[in-house]
Amino acid sequence: MRIAVIGTGYVGLVTGTCFAEVGIDVTCIDIDAKKIENLKQGILPIYEPGLEEMVQRNTLKERLSFSTDLPASIQGCDAAFIAVGTPPGEDGSADLKYVLAVARAIGQNMTNYMVVVTKSTVPVGTANKVRAAIEEELAARGENIAFDVASNPEFLKEGAAINDFLKPDRIVVGVASEKAEEVMKKLYKPFLMNGHPLIFMDIPSAEMTKYAANAMLATKISFMNDIANLCEIMGADVNMVRKGIGSDARIGNKFIYPGIGYGGSCFPKDVKALIRTAGENGYEMRVLKSVEEVNENQKSVLFNKINTHYNGELAGKTFAVWGLSFKPKTDDMREAPSLVIIQKLLEQGAKVKAYDPVAMEEARHTLGDSIEYGKDEYETLIDADALLLVTEWPEFRSPNFTVVKKLMKEKVVFDGRNIYDATEMCEKGFTYYGIGIKRFVQHQLDTIII
Numbered sequence: 001m002r003i004a005v006i007g008t009g010y011v012g013l014v015t016g017t018c019f020a021e022v023g024i025d026v027t028c029i030d031i032d033a034k035k036i037e038n039l040k041q042g043i044l045p046i047y048e049p050g051l052e053e054m055v056q057r058n059t060l061k062e063r064l065s066f067s068t069d070l071p072a073s074i075q076g077c078d079a080a081f082i083a084v085g086t087p088p089g090e091d092g093s094a095d096l097k098y099v100l101a102v103a104r105a106i107g108q109n110m111t112n113y114m115v116v117v118t119k120s121t122v123p124v125g126t127a128n129k130v131r132a133a134i135e136e137e138l139a140a141r142g143e144n145i146a147f148d149v150a151s152n153p154e155f156l157k158e159g160a161a162i163n164d165f166l167k168p169d170r171i172v173v174g175v176a177s178e179k180a181e182e183v184m185k186k187l188y189k190p191f192l193m194n195g196h197p198l199i200f201m202d203i204p205s206a207e208m209t210k211y212a213a214n215a216m217l218a219t220k221i222s223f224m225n226d227i228a229n230l231c232e233i234m235g236a237d238v239n240m241v242r243k244g245i246g247s248d249a250r251i252g253n254k255f256i257y258p259g260i261g262y263g264g265s266c267f268p269k270d271v272k273a274l275i276r277t278a279g280e281n282g283y284e285m286r287v288l289k290s291v292e293e294v295n296e297n298q299k300s301v302l303f304n305k306i307n308t309h310y311n312g313e314l315a316g317k318t319f320a321v322w323g324l325s326f327k328p329k330t331d332d333m334r335e336a337p338s339l340v341i342i343q344k345l346l347e348q349g350a351k352v353k354a355y356d357p358v359a360m361e362e363a364r365h366t367l368g369d370s371i372e373y374g375k376d377e378y379e380t381l382i383d384a385d386a387l388l389l390v391t392e393w394p395e396f397r398s399p400n401f402t403v404v405k406k407l408m409k410e411k412v413v414f415d416g417r418n419i420y421d422a423t424e425m426c427e428k429g430f431t432y433y434g435i436g437i438k439r440f441v442q443h444q445l446d447t448i449i450i
């Protein structure tokens with residue numbers, strides 16, 4: 001089989017490469033000539049574990065190629081996947097200009113039947129717009145070539161995208177014809193070995209499934225953050241509460257970790273877009289509006305703890321920050337809670353020295369020289385007044401605390417992800433703050449240190 005994937009961003013690149021990995025002939029297309037040149041040489045625009053080797057391997061095997069030439073690349077394809085960006089417009093709705101421009105280009109150039117698949121996260125109704133755009137272009141050419149549209153949302157987690165694609169929990173495909181279903185079945189057959197389902201449905205339901213999935217996951221996180229904040233007030237420990245509720249299979253133990261708010265390219269954007277779509281159609285998403293509000297608030301929780309600890313006197317203090325990306329195993333800093341925390345510290349006249357295992361370059365683009373950058377996690381701590389654990393990278397989980405203590409000026413740790421044990425940190429001589437942890441533990445720590 002032969003496919004084209006248009007858009008070599010995160011989703012497009014993972015999709016194209018994984019299809020090539022199972023033997024499908026894939027051309028990845030982008031309008032950015034520099035990006036395509038780099039990809040031909042195996043240089044990737046993003047960091048994703050395992051992707052670089054997979055791109056290089058499949059390029060060598062000539063199953064994967066890169067091109068800026070959409071008209072030539074879609075010839076003879078069984079399917080064309082649209083995976084270009086849908087940036088949020090000023091009003092929060094997804095901007096479809098790139099998706100529809102690709103649809104038009106396909107309509108202008110296709111010469112055989114194909115399934116045109118929307119892979120980008122797009123509002124309900126977009127596949128119909130894609131269909132209309134292609135029909136218009138075909139009519140303008142005086143051509144009557146048959147085609148189908150399909151919606152095939154992605155559920156890839158950054159940092160685990162390859163595994164998510166190769167061994168999916170499920171694959172959701174929205175189709176409107178048997179022919180399109182057959183093509184999609186053939187394409188996805190190699191990924192169904194672990195017994196998880198390929199779920200066919202109508203197109204609007206597939207489009208809605210993506211938003212509903214991300215909105216549900218964001219809701220779990222905001223709910224737990226709300227519970228964590230209440231735990232602190234009531235003297236409960238959210239780590240215990242999490243274990244207590246997570247063992248109920250109806251609730252499940254995943255995605256109930258409190259922290260400093262969700263970030264990334266998907267949850268904030270999709271929650272906003274769903275609220276917006278509902279509003280435009282006369283419906284109010286009350287739960288999701290609160291999910292968003294709780295999340296905004298949660299990004300300030302760690303800063304508020306710091307501010308309270310220092311009685312609002314942060315000017316001249318130096319804070320070491322471990323982790324900048326919105327989550328581990330990615331260099332993505334979009335909507336990262338680290339940005340909000342750092343901004344607030346800088347506004348108060350504090351100094352920030354940060355280290356992230358892979359997001360340093362990305363951070364330099366975003367934060368410039370407003371902060372200092374550490375050489376590694378330990379060097380970042382030299383003369384710091386406190387350590388802020390912001391992203392739970394595995395290498396931060398078990399540092400040599402004797403060294404940590406020696407390097408820091410003040411032995412204070414603000415743990416935004418609850419990766420350290422409060423009691424152990426206390427025994428090691430740190431003042432420790434977590435999220436949603438009993439107040440008396442924190443008082444106890446102070447007492448012991450004094």
Ligand code: UDX
Nearest residue numbers: 154155156157158255256257259262263264266326327
């Ligand atoms: C998400 C979805 O998981 C994926 O299916 C979808 O296709 C794209 O959006 P991703 O953005 O890569 O993937 O990140 P994810 O691992 O889901 O984490 C999102 C955010 O939630 C991160 O900021 C993370 O730190 C936070 N989170 C996650 C929590 O605060 N607590 C949790 O228990 C889980």
